[in-house]
Amino acid sequence: MLHPWRCNHGTTLALxxxxxxxxxxxxxxxxxxxxRFQIQRNKSDPSSYKGLGDCFKKIYRSEGLLGFYKGILPPILAETPKRAVKFFTFEQYKKLLTPLSLPPALVFAIAGLGSGLTEAIVVNPFEVVKVRLQANRDAFAQQPSTIAQARHIIRTEGLGLRGLNKGLSATLGRHGVFNMVYFGFYFNVKNAFPINKDAKLEFLRKFVIGLASGTLASIINIPFDVAKSRIQGPQPEPGVIKYRSCWRTIITVYKEEGFLALYKGLLPKIMRLGPGGAVMLLVYEYSYAWLQKNW
Known part of the structure; x- marks a missing residue:
């Protein structure tokens, strides 16, 4: 069995x-x-989702199994540049901040914020296309392809902040806050506890801290995520743009739907980014340690 702490350079990158x-x-x-939860406004609508199980059931019944994979191509295409930007820029921002003699806790948080803001610029066009596809309730075979959807957005709305880069401010908030908490919490908490000499227990220690980092970052940044989905998704009235800027959208959602509406979709978000965030940090950690040792 291949363990993360025994991987060579090529293996860690491939992994x-x-x-x-x-x-x-x-x-x-x-x-x-x-x-789907984040773009949902009216709970009294018969087609609205009442809970996590109800949402899964209704999507499966009306859109089929492939309905759960709507919009999957944009994240797959963005995966490699996204991860490269996230971790490369995090290290570069750390290097820039080191001469300033700031507390380590602040260095990790600011570097994380910088990497998140940079990452957001790269992934935002992919997010716009993904959200449009995910919001479509037609059967999978009936909805436009990823390329067709991207072309339609460019043709009708352009490449700017009202088109393929719509919701950029909310994406900046989502990724900036997430990475600030994600990296800041992980490295500060990890460094506060002694390293375990047993490699497997050390791996488990880092996984638990990574899981907590992904979960906490998801809880803190989700209002920006809700705003992003509202801005990039379908507007309540066709032809009328209700959700424009990040903060205005957050305020509108709060006033019209209450505080808890800013946390719509939190459970599936945590279920995904908690363990996913832990694995991503562990791969990065062991890869970076190997490179520092051997290069």
Whole structure:
């Protein structure tokens, strides 16, 4: 069996990409469900989802098994550049901050924030296409392909902040806050506890801290995620843009639907990004340690 702490350079890079693709394929149904909850406004509507189980049941009945995989191509296409940008820029921001003699806790948090903001710029066009596809309730075979959807957005709305880059401010908030908490919590908590000499127990220690990091980051950043889904998804009235900027959308959702509406889709988000975030950090950690030792 191949253990993360025994991988060579080529294996760790291949493993990182492989785990990313596996995570998307396994967890994408939760992302579809999360988006459906976040764009849902009226609970009294008979077609609305009453809970997690009800959402899974209704999607399966009306859209089939493939309905859970709507919009899966954009995240697959964005996976490699997304991960490369996330971890590469995190290290670069750390290097830039080191000469400033800031507390380590602050360095990790600021570097995480910077990496998240950079990552958001790269992934936002993919997110716009993904959300449009996920919001479509037609049967999988009846909805447009990823390429057709992207072309339609570009043709009708353009490439700017009202088109393929719609919701950029909310995506910046979502990824910036997530990575700030994600990296900041993980490295500060990990460094506060002694390293375990047993490799398997050390792996478990890091996994638990990574799981907590992904979960906490998901809880804190979800209002930005809800705003992003509202801005990038279908508007309540065709032809009328209700959700425009990030903060205005958050305020509108809060005023019209209450505080808890800003946490729609939290459970499927945690179910996906808690364990997924832990695995991603572990692959990064062991890969980076090997490179530092051997290069």
């Amino acid at each position: 990182a990409l492989e785990l990313g693709l596996v995570e998307i394929c396994l967890m994408h149904p939760l992302d579809v469900v999360k988006t």
